[in-house]
Amino acid sequence: MMLKNDLLLRAARGEVVERAPVWLMRQAGRILPEYRATRAKAKNFVEFVKNPELASEVTIQPVDILGVDAAIIFSDILVIPEAMGLPYEMIEAKGPRFQNTIQTKADIDKLKIADAGDLDYVMKALTLTKKELNGRVPLIGFCGAPWTILAYMVEGSGSKTFSKAKQFLYTQPVLAHALLDKITQSSINYLKGQVTAGADLLQIFDSWAGVLNEKMYYEFSLQYISKICTALSPLVPVTIFAKDAHYAIKKISETSCASIGLDWTIDPLKARQEAGKKTLQGNADPCLLYSDEKTIISETHAMLEAFGIDRYICNLGHGLYPDIDKEKVKLFVQVVKEYKW
Amino acid sequence: MMLKNDLLLRAARGEVVERAPVWLMRQAGRILPEYRATRAKAKNFVEFVKNPELASEVTIQPVDILGVDAAIIFSDILVIPEAMGLPYEMIEAKGPRFQNTIQTKADIDKLKIADAGDLDYVMKALTLTKKELNGRVPLIGFCGAPWTILAYMVEGSGSKTFSKAKQFLYTQPVLAHALLDKITQSSINYLKGQVTAGADLLQIFDSWAGVLNEKMYYEFSLQYISKICTALSPLVPVTIFAKDAHYAIKKISETSCASIGLDWTIDPLKARQEAGKKTLQGNADPCLLYSDEKTIISETHAMLEAFGIDRYICNLGHGLYPDIDKEKVKLFVQVVKEYKW
Numbered sequence: 001m002m003l004k005n006d007l008l009l010r011a012a013r014g015e016v017v018e019r020a021p022v023w024l025m026r027q028a029g030r031i032l033p034e035y036r037a038t039r040a041k042a043k044n045f046v047e048f049v050k051n052p053e054l055a056s057e058v059t060i061q062p063v064d065i066l067g068v069d070a071a072i073i074f075s076d077i078l079v080i081p082e083a084m085g086l087p088y089e090m091i092e093a094k095g096p097r098f099q100n101t102i103q104t105k106a107d108i109d110k111l112k113i114a115d116a117g118d119l120d121y122v123m124k125a126l127t128l129t130k131k132e133l134n135g136r137v138p139l140i141g142f143c144g145a146p147w148t149i150l151a152y153m154v155e156g157s158g159s160k161t162f163s164k165a166k167q168f169l170y171t172q173p174v175l176a177h178a179l180l181d182k183i184t185q186s187s188i189n190y191l192k193g194q195v196t197a198g199a200d201l202l203q204i205f206d207s208w209a210g211v212l213n214e215k216m217y218y219e220f221s222l223q224y225i226s227k228i229c230t231a232l233s234p235l236v237p238v239t240i241f242a243k244d245a246h247y248a249i250k251k252i253s254e255t256s257c258a259s260i261g262l263d264w265t266i267d268p269l270k271a272r273q274e275a276g277k278k279t280l281q282g283n284a285d286p287c288l289l290y291s292d293e294k295t296i297i298s299e300t301h302a303m304l305e306a307f308g309i310d311r312y313i314c315n316l317g318h319g320l321y322p323d324i325d326k327e328k329v330k331l332f333v334q335v336v337k338e339y340k341w
Numbered sequence: 342m343m344l345k346n347d348l349l350l351r352a353a354r355g356e357v358v359e360r361a362p363v364w365l366m367r368q369a370g371r372i373l374p375e376y377r378a379t380r381a382k383a384k385n386f387v388e389f390v391k392n393p394e395l396a397s398e399v400t401i402q403p404v405d406i407l408g409v410d411a412a413i414i415f416s417d418i419l420v421i422p423e424a425m426g427l428p429y430e431m432i433e434a435k436g437p438r439f440q441n442t443i444q445t446k447a448d449i450d451k452l453k454i455a456d457a458g459d460l461d462y463v464m465k466a467l468t469l470t471k472k473e474l475n476g477r478v479p480l481i482g483f484c485g486a487p488w489t490i491l492a493y494m495v496e497g498s499g500s501k502t503f504s505k506a507k508q509f510l511y512t513q514p515v516l517a518h519a520l521l522d523k524i525t526q527s528s529i530n531y532l533k534g535q536v537t538a539g540a541d542l543l544q545i546f547d548s549w550a551g552v553l554n555e556k557m558y559y560e561f562s563l564q565y566i567s568k569i570c571t572a573l574s575p576l577v578p579v580t581i582f583a584k585d586a587h588y589a590i591k592k593i594s595e596t597s598c599a600s601i602g603l604d605w606t607i608d609p610l611k612a613r614q615e616a617g618k619k620t621l622q623g624n625a626d627p628c629l630l631y632s633d634e635k636t637i638i639s640e641t642h643a644m645l646e647a648f649g650i651d652r653y654i655c656n657l658g659h660g661l662y663p664d665i666d667k668e669k670v671k672l673f674v675q676v677v678k679e680y681k682w
Contacts, residue, residue, distance in 0.1 A: 166628035264554045287507035
């Protein structure tokens with residue numbers, strides 16, 4: 001199937017583009033009334049994620065409504081712990097909760113290495129979405145970085161500090177590496193399945209990168225991300241988004257990733273210096289979209305000018321917040337598309 | 342009163358020291374059973390903070406028990422909103438809550454500019470502590486940075502994103518500056534009172550610096566911190582600790598502060614390059630203190646070597662977590678004191 005709009009893939013590969021592609025993290029989400037209507041059809045979040053028809057529906061909504069240049073499959077990074085034998089639930093307004101957490105070698109031994117078949121519902125959602133998209137835009141697949149997944153499996157929930165998960169790294173480094181290795185193998189199997197099912201590009205989300213110091217980050221996170229990149233990069237472009245890991249851009253650029261996601265604390269010019277020939281993705285503050293139209297336009301223009309047209313994918317520096325007005329999101333997309341590159 | 346141990350003040354001023362001074366953020370706190378015993382005498386956290394005898398007692402405990410080179414007055418950054426007319430309560434295991442928040446010009450107009458007299462209980466606690474310390478170690482006073490205080494006053498509680506507070510900056514910049522100005526004036530009055538009452542050094546905590554991007558940080562935070570520094574630096578050394586504002590070290594060094602606090606994501610050598618002649622303070626990951634003794638010793642040694650003896654104050658990169666073993670904290674202090682500088 002030929003893509004009618006392959007801007008994202010060309011930008012990721014560093015090829016010539018007419019303008020930068022634009023999509024938004026959490027574009028399939030609560031900012032859209034259409035999403036909330038679909039979400040209401042499932043009895044809870046986990047069931048919602050496991051329903052390929054509903055997941056596919058909300059994946060395509062932002063392509064229709066916002067006019068973005070890519071779809072990203074609606075799912076959750078925590079499907080991996082569940083596929084490995086550690087189920088989660090999503091508590092409204094609080095976030096994920098694991099009834100059981102990982103603390104001992106026995107806990108890790110009990111976990112299975114997941115394969116794509118264990119996540120058949122995601123594969124079905126991708127296949128269905130790919131068919132429905134009919135080549136309009138590329139489809140992005142994703143997983144969480146092994147450190148971020150470990151953080152949830154050990155901590156058992158979200159946390160400001162992830163001090164329990166970090167305590168595990170400091171006190172049980174051998175077990176931590178054993179767990180990271182199992183998560184990495186599962187993630188590679190999972191992402192290979194996603195490519196087979198139709199994903200055109202993959203993004204690895206390291207949401208909790210920023211709670212680690214530089215040395216710990218390389219030892220417990222980036223080396224595993226790098227393994228995933230090495231396994232997947234021959235198939236499709238891979239984006240690494242390590243939130244708040246401002247110190248790691250150069251090392252991230254030494255992996256086989258195609259592009260690097262940046263949060264809004266990173267200066268585009270500094271990132272260009274450190275990232276070599278890698279494509280950069282980002283990095284507007286989601287809160288910018290609370291502003292008036294004039295501010296959104298001028299700040300977005302400033303960002304586009306700073307990044308330039310080459311090797312750039314326009315996005316936010318983090319996911320959309322649920323209370324952002326969808327008209328402001330549409331404006332942001334429109335500003336990028338109409339910019340005189 | 343001559344100080345018997347003035348290492349902290351000499352290090353802050355960039356003078357010659359025999360070894361680096363060491364103290365820890367949140368050293369007066371739940372890691373000490375003695376703190377918990379004193380805390381139990383007050384009916385809630387706010388009453389605890391307002392009781393000069395109890396506040397003084399827990400301020401001195403870590404000097405006796407941990408052997409640190411400084412005391413920091415036990416208080417809370419949220420005494421400033423309260424003194425301005427916006428009271429808070431502290432919910433166990435959840436954090437601060439404000440019944441009323443700031444949203445409109447009328448809300449801001451109603452706030453008073455606090456003076457030291459409005460915070461008489463802190464002045465009394467400082468006077469009492471200064472007397473009890475009897476010159477053993479310097480006494481540190483502190484306040485929150487105006488942006489961090491605004492963040493709580495607008496958001497009404499802690500938050501992962503502080504998206505409501507940031508929305509206020511993006512949509513109501515004129516009101517935000519009016520509020521920041523009132524907080525800044527209150528903070529200057531408050532800190533001048535602290536110096537009169539005996540504080541030998543002041544620290545400004547910008548706990549939520551890291552949720553702002555660089556441009557917003559300079560406009561809505563650093564310029565107000567700088568005004569506080571300009572007002573107080575002629576009296577005592579001032580430390581600025583802007584957590585997660587990795588991009589701002591150079592600009593912070595251009596204020597009249599004496600020293601700059603660093604979180605654990607900052608490389609000491611990089612900070613030295615950017616901070617010019619300013620003293621640096623930090624920056625061990627609090628979670629290091631969950632480790633075994635060997636790891637604590639080797640990682641602390643590595644940090645001391647990286648910073649060097651000149652213009653350095655040893656500390657953590659954030660406050661101690663309540664479940665850290667106090668024996669590990671004592672070890673950390675001892676390692677610094679016994680290091681062959």
